[in-house]
Amino acid sequence: MRRSAAAYHKFTEDEIRQANGVDILSLARRYGYEPEKAGRKAVHMKHSGGLYIFPENNRFFQWTGPDDGIKGGAIDFVMREENLSFPEAVGKLIGKEYAAEARQVTPYEKKERGPLVLPEKADNMKRAYWYLVSIRGISPQIVSHFMNRKMIYQEKRYGNCVFVGYDAEGTPRYCSMRAARENSSFKMDATGSDKSYPFFHEGTSDLLIVTEAPIDLMSHASIAA
Template identity: 50%
Template sequence: MDMEGTTMKKGMPFSKEQISRANRVNLIDFAKSNGYILENGGRRALHAKQSGGLYFFKDNNKYYHFSTDTHGGPIDFVMQFWNMEFKKAVAYLLESELPQYQPTSQPVKEQGQLVLPEKAPNFRRVAWYLIHVRGIDPEIVSCLMHEKKLYQDKSGNCVFVGYDHEGMVKYCSLRGTRLEHPFKQDRPYSDKSYPFHIVGNSHKVYVCESPIDAMSHATLAKLASQDWKTDHRISLGCLSDQALKRFLHYYPNIAEIVFFLDNDKDATFQNGSPAPNWGQEAALNFVKKYLDLGYTSVIATPVTEDLNGDLLAYHNIIHNKERCGTLDYGIEL
């Protein structure tokens, strides 16, 4: 879906120049003015929170939506996310008083290198945050720190690291630990096709959206008296399967894939109308794709919004049952 090449049709109430002007409305400014919360999504893009893997590109005034595999410019965006027909989308954009997108000269493509943030003298804040705020098991936190997949930077952020098969750093994602100032960001030159990986030794992989979700699932397994080191767990970092494809290339013995993506059951569009359940729609598309490729593929859905929400809810149940003296450790994974 891309209306860039739209031409004047018979009876069309807009001229070519008006259509072109609508498609030159600055898409990032438009998204911000309509309530999208944008964060760094890499050198070229901004990521919209809780929007099913929605990215806006700074250098071409376009967007890409991973959940639906759709892309385009401002007109396409309004048609898709405001559910408008073409004429209404053009009129809506023309009525906005936002600045026009000003293309910049294309710089020579940089061959930059991912640089990890400097480590803090100790990792106490990250350990406190993951164990006491997020409910992650201390052994799992300690193990990942020992494997250099998790540490604390000098700003107190969680740093999650992904490697290639030769142990070279390829992916780095930061997560803030200050509850009053939520923060999440990928480092420049970070490659999302290299997953954050909790290593296992079985033929099964659990696919999660974030590193904290992967750690939460490992914790739930341990709480259920399972060996959390048996199965592989990876995080996609978004709703693209690039990281899964690379993982499967590195681990050809994998036979079963469990998609444990977010349950965005309460998602809404910017106008407040119900939006699709982005995480589960992506999981459904992935299951079909990987079944066709010969893998045993299934969907597991969090009861709450995500796996960390499930873990925190479980801790709360345990706490309440301990107080009442009716402890039951049954967990379904």
């Protein structure tokens, strides 16, 4: 569809209803589809990979193929066939030119990540250890392993569990916190965390297992141990 320099046009609800009222079966024929009967209410398009049209309510549904699950009315059908935006498809169906509204685009400026700020460590890790072992059911040996590697510790101020990810040089680059309380959903990343250096464990096989959080990793390790 050629776009003119016409003023921006915002389509009314009546115009949208008019566009969706255009017969989809006729549209399908215009796009080169050949209909064949498939049932009382549905018409199947030959060689379409599962495109069905429902004349009774003027809708379509794609059962298979790369567009599997796509459905809708006349506007959606034109958007799909010609890769048009919603207003472009409406304009095409009712015979009106559509010119996109001029918008001022602000260039994206990537913000520099500041240094990682690790929470202050508590004098001991009793609360974090209790939470991970007694409440989350993680093997004591696995919790101790990560605590000895300084990948888990207890925050001094609130007693949260702190999980740390390091780079190849052993510098902390990522930190997430989780409340060490049974009925709390608190969790957050520390300021300056870089998720490309996650909390991880390197095993001995070639199998890669991705988990959502450090506790999930340790839970899987406890089951697999």
